[in-house]
Amino acid sequence: MSSSNTASVNKIEHLCIIGVGLIGGSFAQAVRRAGLVKHITGCGRNIANLEKAVELGVIDDYSQDIKQAVKSSDLIFIATPVGSFQSVFSQIKETMKEGAIITDGGSTKSSVIEAAKAVFNHVPENFVPGHPIAGTENTGVEASFATLYQDHRVILTPLEQTNPDAVNIVSQMWVAAGAQVVMMDAHHHDLVLAATSHLPHLLAFSLVNTLTTLDEKQEIFENAAGGFRDFTRIASSDPAMWQDICLANKEALLEHLDYFCSDLNQLRDALQLGDGDFLMKSFTRAKQSRDEFVANKNSD
Amino acid sequence: MSSSNTASVNKIEHLCIIGVGLIGGSFAQAVRRAGLVKHITGCGRNIANLEKAVELGVIDDYSQDIKQAVKSSDLIFIATPVGSFQSVFSQIKETMKEGAIITDGGSTKSSVIEAAKAVFNHVPENFVPGHPIAGTENTGVEASFATLYQDHRVILTPLEQTNPDAVNIVSQMWVAAGAQVVMMDAHHHDLVLAATSHLPHLLAFSLVNTLTTLDEKQEIFENAAGGFRDFTRIASSDPAMWQDICLANKEALLEHLDYFCSDLNQLRDALQLGDGDFLMKSFTRAKQSRDEFVANKNSD
Numbered sequence: 001m002s003s004s005n006t007a008s009v010n011k012i013e014h015l016c017i018i019g020v021g022l023i024g025g026s027f028a029q030a031v032r033r034a035g036l037v038k039h040i041t042g043c044g045r046n047i048a049n050l051e052k053a054v055e056l057g058v059i060d061d062y063s064q065d066i067k068q069a070v071k072s073s074d075l076i077f078i079a080t081p082v083g084s085f086q087s088v089f090s091q092i093k094e095t096m097k098e099g100a101i102i103t104d105g106g107s108t109k110s111s112v113i114e115a116a117k118a119v120f121n122h123v124p125e126n127f128v129p130g131h132p133i134a135g136t137e138n139t140g141v142e143a144s145f146a147t148l149y150q151d152h153r154v155i156l157t158p159l160e161q162t163n164p165d166a167v168n169i170v171s172q173m174w175v176a177a178g179a180q181v182v183m184m185d186a187h188h189h190d191l192v193l194a195a196t197s198h199l200p201h202l203l204a205f206s207l208v209n210t211l212t213t214l215d216e217k218q219e220i221f222e223n224a225a226g227g228f229r230d231f232t233r234i235a236s237s238d239p240a241m242w243q244d245i246c247l248a249n250k251e252a253l254l255e256h257l258d259y260f261c262s263d264l265n266q267l268r269d270a271l272q273l274g275d276g277d278f279l280m281k282s283f284t285r286a287k288q289s290r291d292e293f294v295a296n297k298n299s300d
Numbered sequence: 301m302s303s304s305n306t307a308s309v310n311k312i313e314h315l316c317i318i319g320v321g322l323i324g325g326s327f328a329q330a331v332r333r334a335g336l337v338k339h340i341t342g343c344g345r346n347i348a349n350l351e352k353a354v355e356l357g358v359i360d361d362y363s364q365d366i367k368q369a370v371k372s373s374d375l376i377f378i379a380t381p382v383g384s385f386q387s388v389f390s391q392i393k394e395t396m397k398e399g400a401i402i403t404d405g406g407s408t409k410s411s412v413i414e415a416a417k418a419v420f421n422h423v424p425e426n427f428v429p430g431h432p433i434a435g436t437e438n439t440g441v442e443a444s445f446a447t448l449y450q451d452h453r454v455i456l457t458p459l460e461q462t463n464p465d466a467v468n469i470v471s472q473m474w475v476a477a478g479a480q481v482v483m484m485d486a487h488h489h490d491l492v493l494a495a496t497s498h499l500p501h502l503l504a505f506s507l508v509n510t511l512t513t514l515d516e517k518q519e520i521f522e523n524a525a526g527g528f529r530d531f532t533r534i535a536s537s538d539p540a541m542w543q544d545i546c547l548a549n550k551e552a553l554l555e556h557l558d559y560f561c562s563d564l565n566q567l568r569d570a571l572q573l574g575d576g577d578f579l580m581k582s583f584t585r586a587k588q589s590r591d592e593f594v595a596n597k598n599s600d
Contacts, residue, residue, distance in 0.1 A: 196524040208586035224496040230530040239583035283539035286508035
């Protein structure tokens with residue numbers, strides 16, 4: 001980390017949020033509340049959402065033109081679906097201020113770094129790839145709130161050449177938003193997130209899909225209880241965003257999906273054979289891990 | 301339904317709860333609060349749990365001997381894991397009062413009916429198989445509460461020969477507990493519940509199990525967020541209870557598991573091919589169904 005006096009978060013006169021939804025809107029609210037920014041410009045495709053964002057005080061003004069929106073920004077936060085990053089970078093590149101810091105809230109990191117490389121021919125030294133491990137299944141600026149990141153992790157995946165001052169400033173902003181900042185290699189991030197986030201989303205979408213094709217569909221949903229509601233909550237997430245994430249992190253996701261299917265198949269065989277001991281052992285190990293996970297989370 | 305004057309729930313002088321955990325304890329509390337029972341005897345294997353149940357006022361007294369516990373009971377509620385039902389029926393049979401009503405809270409219904417047949421050589425006319433669609437992942441009497449069944453469904457699966465007076469009394473008790481009573485064929489119940497409850501539990505146990513075997517286990521759990529917590533909540537359920545349920549409803553569960561795996565495999569192929577349209581279509585259909593499910597639940 002740099003101890004340079006110039007690497008101060010006080011320098012953020014003008015923040016630009018590209019994609020003023022749950023993630024971008026919550027970041028804007030959190031850093032504004034912390035007094036770290038003077039002016040926030042929003043950018044997005046949905047004008048009603050942008051007007052709502054101004055009305056709610058999440059942003060000060062907006063432009064639907066990325067080139068225009070980023071022109072005078074000191075820090076650019078990209079919170080659009082990860083599939084759009086290459087296009088966003090191309091537009092930013094044309095008009096951004098020299099020295100402006102770019103960071104993001106994308107759920108995959110290798111793909112985002114590749115997109116930057118493709119546009120800039122190298123990963124810009126002021127680009128700090130990031131991923132806040134927080135969210136709800138709701139979307140749009142109205143779903144955003146200042147404390148979304150409170151007590152949540154934010155993973156930053158700077159590269160060797162990333163400017164430590166930029167990393168420092170982005171870290172300070174997340175810390176001010178109440179988050180715990182963790183540094184990780186981008187590829188490693190993608191593997192870990194494939195397991196805890198991308199695979200569960202794929203399974204939840206897939207299960208609900210399967211149930212909708214069954215003859216008993218109506219009764220199935222009528223007789224579902226709280227367990228089912230929680231298990232499938234993430235299947236109410238934004239399809240476009242998750243299409244992007246799955247494609248962007250395809251290799252890691254396929255790897256974990258195949259582990260999962262192989263283990264599930266073993267459990268299936270045990271069930272068919274009536275091997276209660278195998279089921280008992282598997283369920284017990286799962287319960288122990290899950291209980292430990294919750295205990296650790298609560299003591300965070 | 302019978303309109304007989306004798307089929308009154310006021311007749312429950314003495315209720316026996318076999319298995320004073322979340323389900324049994326909550327039933328006891330709900331019907332006591334509704335003023336429908338005069339005396340409640342608990343029965344179970346864990347003496348500390350039974351003493352706690354007396355201390356909490358959930359039951360009035362207890363016996364660890366089923367034969368003793370049911371001797372003077374007018375209504376016997378069985379809330380033990382479904383794998384124990386044959387043994388429970390055998391013991392009840394020896395000492396139960398003539399005309400006593402038996403009902404249960406078991407998550408599978410065909411297996412429970414088969415267990416009764418095996419013991420009594422027929423399904424007793426005063427046995428009303430039931431399944432409250434409610435629960436949490438917690439266990440033991442301390443997890444129980446009087447409003448667990450409030451606004452939840454209870455499915456009863458009486459047979460043709462079941463005494464309508466017994467069905468009526470059991471229904472009245474559930475209604476007094478705040479539940480909505482639904483009648484269903486036992487086999488149909490098992491198919492529907494395999495889809496909404498048993499399969500999700502199996503998948504949640506299986507996923508957590510797979511993650512515990514990965515090298516990144518520690519980091520995986522450290523970086524998991526709310527979506528993962530909800531998705532895996534049911535993996536904190538009681539392993540013994542779920543071993544029993546899976547084995548008891550093996551055929552229906554295998555059938556739905558195979559549908560699920562076949563669809564998941566299609567999704568896997570689409571992902572590998574980078575077929576974003578397929579993913580988008582699947583995710584969108586899932587989100588729509590899940591959103592409708594939640595909207596309908598909220599308007600119940």
